[in-house]
Amino acid sequence: MLTNWLKYMVKKIKQAPAEEKILDAARQVFMAKGMSGARMQDIADAAGINKALLHYYFRSKEKLFERIFIDAFDKLFPKLGSIIESKDTVFKKIELICSEYINQLQLMPYLPVFVISEMNRHPEVFLHQVWGRKKPPLKAFVELINASIKNGEIKPVNPLQVLLNIISLCIFPPMAKPLFQQIAGISKKGFDEMLEERKKIVPQIIIQPLKK
Amino acid sequence: MLTNWLKYMVKKIKQAPAEEKILDAARQVFMAKGMSGARMQDIADAAGINKALLHYYFRSKEKLFERIFIDAFDKLFPKLGSIIESKDTVFKKIELICSEYINQLQLMPYLPVFVISEMNRHPEVFLHQVWGRKKPPLKAFVELINASIKNGEIKPVNPLQVLLNIISLCIFPPMAKPLFQQIAGISKKGFDEMLEERKKIVPQIIIQPLKK
DNA sequence: GTCTATAACTCGATAGAC
DNA sequence: GTCTATCGAGTTATAGAC
Numbered sequence: 001m002l003t004n005w006l007k008y009m010v011k012k013i014k015q016a017p018a019e020e021k022i023l024d025a026a027r028q029v030f031m032a033k034g035m036s037g038a039r040m041q042d043i044a045d046a047a048g049i050n051k052a053l054l055h056y057y058f059r060s061k062e063k064l065f066e067r068i069f070i071d072a073f074d075k076l077f078p079k080l081g082s083i084i085e086s087k088d089t090v091f092k093k094i095e096l097i098c099s100e101y102i103n104q105l106q107l108m109p110y111l112p113v114f115v116i117s118e119m120n121r122h123p124e125v126f127l128h129q130v131w132g133r134k135k136p137p138l139k140a141f142v143e144l145i146n147a148s149i150k151n152g153e154i155k156p157v158n159p160l161q162v163l164l165n166i167i168s169l170c171i172f173p174p175m176a177k178p179l180f181q182q183i184a185g186i187s188k189k190g191f192d193e194m195l196e197e198r199k200k201i202v203p204q205i206i207i208q209p210l211k212k
Numbered sequence: 213m214l215t216n217w218l219k220y221m222v223k224k225i226k227q228a229p230a231e232e233k234i235l236d237a238a239r240q241v242f243m244a245k246g247m248s249g250a251r252m253q254d255i256a257d258a259a260g261i262n263k264a265l266l267h268y269y270f271r272s273k274e275k276l277f278e279r280i281f282i283d284a285f286d287k288l289f290p291k292l293g294s295i296i297e298s299k300d301t302v303f304k305k306i307e308l309i310c311s312e313y314i315n316q317l318q319l320m321p322y323l324p325v326f327v328i329s330e331m332n333r334h335p336e337v338f339l340h341q342v343w344g345r346k347k348p349p350l351k352a353f354v355e356l357i358n359a360s361i362k363n364g365e366i367k368p369v370n371p372l373q374v375l376l377n378i379i380s381l382c383i384f385p386p387m388a389k390p391l392f393q394q395i396a397g398i399s400k401k402g403f404d405e406m407l408e409e410r411k412k413i414v415p416q417i418i419i420q421p422l423k424k
Numbered sequence: 425g426t427c428t429a430t431a432a433c434t435c436g437a438t439a440g441a442c
Numbered sequence: 443g444t445c446t447a448t449c450g451a452g453t454t455a456t457a458g459a460c
Contacts, residue, residue: 018426032332034248037248040454040455051454051455052426052455052456053425057425060455061454110332113332117246117326120322120325121245121246138396164385164392165381165417167388168381168384169381171388173380176380180379184350186372198373198376209420230444251434252435261445262445263436263437264438264445265444268444272437273435
């Protein structure tokens with residue numbers, strides 16, 4: 001009996017690194033080229049292993065993609081629980097949410113466009129796998145806004161519009177970096193400075209219309 | 213001599229519809245599936261013609277894609293000349309720009325994500341074909357803001373940040389429609405109503421911080 | 425678990441008849 | 443200009459040795 005357990009653990013330990021390497025490689029390749037642009041060979045190369053091994057671990061390209069896509073979808077909405085539950089004012093909370101969000105997205109600028117474009121392209125995957133899973137933590141946000149309206153801290157507004165404004169102002173700029181650089185004729189560095197400046201600008205834009 | 217001219221015109225007339233049909237079909241298919249996800253067969257089917265004819269008109273998939281991509285890139289920035297050159301106040305102009313932009317994007321919600329994701333994936337195409345072409349009409353916008361600052365109509369601000377805010381608040385919501393519906397748990401109709409409401413909200417958000 | 429070799433298939437592109 | 447038929451490169455997926 002002990003030997004069986006030992007065999008299992010040895011298997012587990014040897015197994016883990018390959019699986020992790022594959023997931024990291026797949027994430028990178030799928031994000032850069034999308035589902036249909038990515039090649040299993042690219043992923044194998046990036047993981048430093050053989051093509052056949054990908055199928056050993058994940059059976060098919062589609063299964064591997066679904067795994068990566070769902071992980072990405074979940075990552076798109078940062079954990080805001082601690083900010084919302086803190087003792088700060090609504091205004092301070094919104095300020096923290098915005099700058100936290102902008103910071104997160106600087107680390108993964110390709111995530112939003114990957115999720116959105118693949119969502120349009122594979123509604124089946126999306127509906128079957130993502131629908132019905134745990135929802136992102138926006139309920140808490142909506143309740144925060146509604147409570148603040150009730151106790152008179154802020155003007156009456158549609159919480160979903162506020163949320164959509166925050167998301168738009170935080171997510172869009174990093175994903176449009178190459179586009180905006182082109183049309184505005186500015187350098188990468190110039191754009192990064194704009195993003196930095198936005199950590200102050202965005203909260204102001206969001207908060208000002210809420211003040212009485 | 214007259215016969216040659218006749219032959220030429222007949223050729224032209226017969227040719228035009230097929231070429232147009234192909235371009236319409238290609239636009240539709242490329243936007244939905246991207247360069248690597250689109251199949252020449254899909255495009256041929258959508259155009260109601262044969263696969264070989266695509267190559268007759270556009271030589272290769274890549275050439276056809278470039279044509280569609282460049283057209284799309286140009287369409288992403290609406291002609292704002294007439295609004296900017298009008299006799300309205302800056303505030304009225306911004307209001308018109310926002311609602312005009314939101315209207316345009318409702319008609320082509322897939323355009324932005326198509327342009328952005330393909331731009332990330334094929335920087336070569338982008339640099340060779342789009343770079344160096346006529347720039348979108350944002351120079352006029354920047355000058356409008358700067359002039360309004362100088363003559364004291366609005367507070368001093370970075371015109372590019374104002375532009376980025378407008379673009380973010382107008383472009384992102386329609387392109388994130390499926391995503392936002394999912395996380396907010398609302399219907400298509402509910403989201404469309406939000407978009408309608410935004411034609412008033414967005415200009416307010418942009419204008420308020422500019423007022424003295 | 426990991427590899428090599430190869431089967432099975434998809435898709436862009438071309439040849440050639442009309 | 444438009445079609446049918448087909449080639450050939452490139453890809454996913456599997457069989458089978460180690």
